[in-house]
Amino acid sequence: MDDKQPDNPAIAPEVDPFRPTGRRQKLVIVAVTVATVVGLWVLLLKPPHVQPIPGSQRGRCLPGQTSGCVGGQADVTLVPAPTPSSGASR
Numbered sequence: 001m002d003d004k005q006p007d008n009p010a011i012a013p014e015v016d017p018f019r020p021t022g023r024r025q026k027l028v029i030v031a032v033t034v035a036t037v038v039g040l041w042v043l044l045l046k047p048p049h050v051q052p053i054p055g056s057q058r059g060r061c062l063p064g065q066t067s068g069c070v071g072g073q074a075d076v077t078l079v080p081a082p083t084p085s086s087g088a089s090r
Contacts, residue, residue: 021029051060051070061069 059069
């Protein structure tokens with residue numbers, strides 16, 4: 001690249017000079033990052049606040065109750081993967 005100035009200064013691009021990140025800006029970036037991580041962990045670890053729908057006959061689950069209430073247990077059935085056929089190519 002040559003550092004020649006263009007013949008027409010009206011079309012010359014204006015480029016801002018590089019300014020490195022200052023100490024205060026770095027600390028702000030770190031503080032926002034840490035606050036975001038802590039906030040996400042709190043949201044992940046905090047149990048959800050479950051309320052019944054207004055007008056619904058179902059109430060909150062009692063200890064040991066797993067169905068017929070708000071916040072009940074959902075059963076998930078996992079099906080084992082099929083075994084590969086003996087003629088499978090390698």
